[in-house]
Amino acid sequence: MSRTLEVRVPGPTPLPPEVRAALSRPMVSHRSREFRELLSSLDRRLRPLIGTPDEVVFLTTSGTGGLEAAVANTVEAGDRVLSVCTGYFGERFAEIARRYGASVDYLRFEPGQPADPATVRDRLEANEYRAVLVTHCETSTGVLNDVVALAQVVRQAPTKPLLLLDAVSSLGAVPFDMNAIGADIVVTASQKAWMTPPGLAMLALSPPAWSRVENCATPRLYFDLLAARDSARRGETPWTPALTLLYGLDVALDLIADEGPQAVFARHQALARLVRDGLRRLGFVPLAAEAYASPTVTAAYLPAGVRFAELSQHLEDEFRVQVSGGQGPLKGKLLRIGHMGYIAEGNVTYLLEAIEAALRRCRSPEAT
Numbered sequence: 414m415s416r417t418l419e420v421r422v423p424g425p426t427p428l429p430p431e432v433r434a435a436l437s438r439p440m441v442s443h444r445s446r447e448f449r450e451l452l453s454s455l456d457r458r459l460r461p462l463i464g465t466p467d468e469v470v471f472l473t474t475s476g477t478g479g480l481e482a483a484v485a486n487t488v489e490a491g492d493r494v495l496s497v498c499t500g501y502f503g504e505r506f507a508e509i510a511r512r513y514g515a516s517v518d519y520l521r522f523e524p525g526q527p528a529d530p531a532t533v534r535d536r537l538e539a540n541e542y543r544a545v546l547v548t549h550c551e552t553s554t555g556v557l558n559d560v561v562a563l564a565q566v567v568r569q570a571p572t573k574p575l576l577l578l579d580a581v582s583s584l585g586a587v588p589f590d591m592n593a594i595g596a597d598i599v600v601t602a603s604q605k606a607w608m609t610p611p612g613l614a615m616l617a618l619s620p621p622a623w624s625r626v627e628n629c630a631t632p633r634l635y636f637d638l639l640a641a642r643d644s645a646r647r648g649e650t651p652w653t654p655a656l657t658l659l660y661g662l663d664v665a666l667d668l669i670a671d672e673g674p675q676a677v678f679a680r681h682q683a684l685a686r687l688v689r690d691g692l693r694r695l696g697f698v699p700l701a702a703e704a705y706a707s708p709t710v711t712a713a714y715l716p717a718g719v720r721f722a723e724l725s726q727h728l729e730d731e732f733r734v735q736v737s738g739g740q741g742p743l744k745g746k747l748l749r750i751g752h753m754g755y756i757a758e759g760n761v762t763y764l765l766e767a768i769e770a771a772l773r774r775c776r777s778p779e780a781t
Contacts, residue, residue: 416733418734418735419733419767420751423709423710423750423751424582424611424751425604426605426751427755432609432664432668433661435660435664436658438657443649451663452649454663455469455471455659456468459615463591463601464590465592466592467620469615469645470618470638471650472613472614472615473653473654473658475611476602476605477505479601479615485633486629487575488544489543490514492516493515493543494510494544495537496518497520498519498522499524499528500524500554500556501554501740502548503547518542524553524700525554525701527557528547528559530559537572537574538571541571541572542570542574544576544577545567545576550580550582550709551707553741553743553749554700554712555701556706556707557587558705560578561594567595568595575625577597577598578596578597580601581600582710585607585608586605586606588675595619597625598616598618598622599616600614600616602614607665607666608661608668609661627639635652637651684708684752684761685706685708687765695716695769696716696717697748700743708752708753710752712739712749714747719772719776720745727774734764737749
């Protein structure tokens, strides 16, 4: 029997057996008491993990759809927006705002470097912005931005812009307190640390963000957060939800509660260090310094003479391991590994052994 595929990309991530089983539950009406109880339970249990006292909004869409909803409900054509970019996904967030007609100012940082709060503060003091776009974990580089410091400078900005935060590949794996941080919209998604298939975006909004949503004139229908909030208060969704994904998330939250959130966070930190230490031993160079390296994804430069396409082919064909490569200007230069969600030390040990063996294949005379 062939080995089960080890998916070590930054998302989607592997599913626990309990979640896979939950996906096969029978359908119920999304206007039924049973569904209202399910949605209420999910909302109640997510609030402390996000750090919000208010309702969590569920959208049947990807993380990118959640980011689009955040923009569509707060930004109007002509609004000036500051994009704090530390990589490929920061650029995507900015592109969403640009497509909605915003005037986007870019504040870009070198690949592998976090956003510098002082530089952001200087830009905010010199300009007026409707919103600031920040990516918590930049999945393309493995950088975890200091959102506490960044939120502080945004809150101190003279014009009080909203802070829209992409937390798709961080929430569920790192300690987070939206209310204490002072973020205005936090977006996360099911397919990362939440151990659920792709297709659910979850958003939490601050009171100032809801006030802006109520007065934003940008047209939207499917991504109308007011409709989503009003329905949520009745224990419903405005449109037909991805019911099976909600079943899966329900069980995934049970697993997180059973392990304990603090233990989940500590496990992610420990496994991230194991991954990076192992990669260094094999000749890779992590892109992000340890001080701001993400607990959920690692990006590392390939050893000299190793081509990602060849390495990844050996990993998948011979060892049943899937990893990711670089994106944008880093394409062909990096190995990216997701180590979030349903993962344990044995998975990391096998991953590193497979990479070591695949490197030998790449360097053998037959491979040249």
